[in-house]
Amino acid sequence: MGGRGDRVDRPTRGKDPAGGAADPAAVELQLDGLVGPTHHYGGLAYGNLASMDHQGAPSDPRAAALEGIGKMERVAGLGVPQAVLPPHERPDVPTLRRLGFTGTDEQVLARCLRDAPDLLAAVSSASSMWAANAATVSPSADTADGRVHITPANLVSHFHRSLEAAFTHRLLRRIFSDPDRFVVHPPLPPNPAMADEGAANHMRLAPGHGAPGIEVFVYGRRALRVEGREPTRFPARHSREASEALIRSHGLPAERVVLVRQDPKAVDAGVFHNDVAAVGNEDFLLVHSEAWADRAAARRLARRFEAAFGTPLHLEVVSEKRLPLSRAVATYLFNSQVLTLPEGGMAVVAPTECRRDAVAREILTELVERPGPIRAVHYVHVRQSMRNGGGPACLRLRVVLTPIERAAVHPGVMLTPERAVALRGWVNRHYRDRLVFQDLADPQLLRETRTALDELTRLLGLGSVYPFQTEPGP
Structure with a gap:
């Protein structure tokens, strides 16, 4: 697709009084969650319409993992650094033991299926794929x-996701282990007052990846006092208090932070995270007009950006009239990835659902054809993830790194053409192509999963990180 606009030059190296050192060579690493062998449609995410609609449907873990690897290869092919975040061990048998189930691993799973099937779905969730x-x-x-x-993120708003926090912490400490370059904090206290949903409710805008920027924290509710109308259909997940804690612990200057609240109407429409209704990258922001409770927040953010950096923010607001929230949720237009290309300009990686929707496709085409930073749109097929409520942007964590920091990342997780081939072979050897709920209690699935994860840690050079590798059995 043709068309491109003027691109703002990145700043020269220097020190910004409100942040760290600017580095024009910095890039944004895409750290994608690898879909796990127990990928299934448990309908566990209340407020996520796709997850709820597909509850109980047969899943295809092999296709899901291969779709995710394909998206990673597509991004890497654009010259954008790409890495892999391994799946968590599921079913989570240690959690079932903490909840009173006894016996061998096989007996624990059988008793859970018999006595608490909803619990079995939760401890078998592959939701860590949404990095x-x-x-x-x-x-x-x-x-x-x-x-x-x-x-x-502590992810306390849903039980199945709260199980991820401890192992995610362990993984990230292994991948970003250099204390001179990285600080991997423990998750916030696991309490609703500090409900943290991670980067899905966080955006960063800057003249360039390596320049000090404005970090935008989007929250759904206040936990310690009332703030306006609350959603009536679905609960708001992320608390303002959690965002404020992150701002403090990350050492962010107040003048470079924005806090904005999700519109309760958007939450009730299925916008469970901000990244279902807004996406930003460097000096570009695409946002739905109904995403935030303060309708003027996006325009005010654009003015603040220009005042701080002396260059405009490319702001695109999509109106409710043109694309209703219901269609935004169905297509996941705003859950596209917006990537900075090494040759300059940006590309959008959108789900194929956007190509099939006339209005979403038209919006993306206009972004390319009108003056602005967007040069191309690439459609990717991640249908297995979409059916469970996660689009291309849900599958990745964004990490801006200078060249020195990038060199300090554990090299085994970086996606190379050879590693992509190895991962595809690994998936084809170990993953099932059909999974239904009762399979989650199959002792053979547990053995298959552990065998696969044990091989994966060797493939990625991570060492023994999983509980079954590091902890004694029952």
């Missing part, structure tokens, strides 16, 4: 100490 919820990341250009700060 946008894994953590919130502030790059070194923004932070007071000049290090990358990473806080794993």
Whole structure:
């Protein structure tokens, strides 16, 4: 698709009084969650319409994982750094033991299927695939100490997701292990007052990846006092208090932080996270007019951006009249990835559902054809993830890194053509092509999963990180 607009030059290296050092060579790493072998449609995410609509349908874990790897290869092919975040061990048998189930692993699963089937669905969820919820990341250009700060999300709004926090913390500490470059904080206290949904409710706008920027924290509710009308259909997940805690612990200057609330109407329409209704990258922001409770917030953010950096923010607001929230949720237009290309300009990686919707496709085509930073749209097929409520942007965590920081990332997780081939072979050897709910209690599935994950840690050079590798059995 043709067309491109003027591109703002990145700033020269220097020190910004409100943040760390600017580095024009910084890039944004896409750290994608690899879909796990127990990918199934449990309908566990209340407020996520796709998840709820497909509850109980047969799933295809093999196709889901291959679709995810295909998207990673597509992004890497654009020259954007791409890495892999391994899946969590599921079913989570240790959690079932903490909840009173006893016996061998096989007996634990059988008893859970018999006595608490909903619990079995929860402890078998492959939801860690949606790495946008894994953590919130502030790059070194923004932070007071000049290090990358990473806080794993506690995800306490849903039981099945809250099980991810401890292992995500362990993984991120292994991948970002250099204390001179990275600070991997523990998750916030696991309490509704500090409900943290990760980067799905966080955006960063800047003249360039390596320049100090404005970090936008989007929350659904206040936990400690009332703030306006609340959603009536679905609960708001992320608390303002959690965002404020992240701002403090990451050492972000107040003048470079924006807090904005989700519109309760959007939450009730199925916008469970901000990234279902808004996406930003560098000096570009695409947002639905009904995404935020303060209708003037996007325009005010654009003015603040220009005042701070002396260059305009390319702001695109899609009206409710043109694309109702219901269609925004169905197509996941705003859950597209917007990527900075190494040759300049940006590309959008959108789900194929957007290509099939006339209005969403028209919006994306206009972004390319009119003056602005968007040069191309690439459609990707991630149907297995979409049916469970996660689009292309849900599948990745964004980490801005300078060249020195990038060199300090564990090299085994970086996607190379050879590693992509190895991962495809690994999936084809170990994953089933059909999974129904009763299979989650199959002892053979547990053995298959552990065998697969044990091989994966060797493939990625991560060592023994999973509980079955590091902890004694019953």
